[in-house]
Amino acid sequence: MQDLQSEIKQTGVKTEVMSYLLYIKCLDHLATTESFLRDSNFGNGTTLDVEMYTAIDQALSTFPGLGMVLKGNCIPKHTVEIQGDSFSCSLSGICETAHGELLVTDFSNKKVTLLNKSYKVVNHYGLPNYPWSMCSSNSNQVAITVGDCLSRNIVLFIQARNGRLILDRAEELQHRLVGIACTEGSFYITSGTELFRYNVNLQNKTKIYEDYSNIHTGVQYY
Incomplete structure (x- = not known):
């Protein structure tokens, strides 16, 4: 509510109607937040357990390798042109x-x-x-x-x-x-x-x- 008062002062809201509407809106947000916190049970402490999926290790252990990367040093080129050709080969x-x-x-x-x-x-x-x-x-x-x-x-x-x-x-x-x-x-x-x-x-x-x-x-x- 203190934040609401500060917001009203900063925005220059002077009419009672506008102040009341902002107050009602703030109450709605406050009720929604309290309901979310209550349902989430953050106060009780939440734990997360992670279990290892061992099937991946078992499958990888059966592979001799994960493949090879082959790199060619050069790309050979061969000409099919002969003496007497009138044009470039197509x-x-x-x-x-x-x-x-x-x-x-x-x-x-x-x-x-x-x-x-x-x-x-x-x-x-x-x-x-x-x-x-x-x-x-x-x-x-x-x-x-x-x-x-x-x-x-x-x-x-x-x-x-x-x-x-x-x-x-x-x-x-x-x-x-x-x-x-x-x-x-x-x-x-x-x-x-x-x-x-x-x-x-x-x-x-x-x-x-x-x-x-x-x-x-x-x-x-x-």
Whole structure:
């Protein structure tokens, strides 16, 4: 109540009505505080017991360690450029053969390059048009989509054999070719706005998805 009187003096409250309202408000707060202190039993002394959860120690004791942190000293870089390239390499696809060789497609220079296990260029094959995407069709063969909006759209099947790249066959399709993937005996090819499924011979075309809201809604297939 002394605090209330001091507050009234500091705020300059002079009317009896305002003083009475402040007095009633103070009584309400005082009653609430006394009720809280009474229910909380702070006067009896409150204790808090903490029990150790031993299962954590038991579980940690069975682990040989908490893992390792590996840090690489360097990141090796390998070039796939060859003498005679007209442009800087722009890789659009990469596949690995059953023998551990790598095939990479160079979009800018319209070619596919064969790398050995040491990532050295051992052979390359010039393509008739830009390679958009590539996938493995069997253990040593890849399928590459090539073409543009103004020319034929072809899927090239190229084999890696004895350090050489050999064209196995070429299949022309009647729509734009962009992304390609092969799984469970079927090819999945995108046109930019559609996704088609073909059999292993690139026949029996089935459209399974389309989205014409943009020209790049079906660029790749993963």
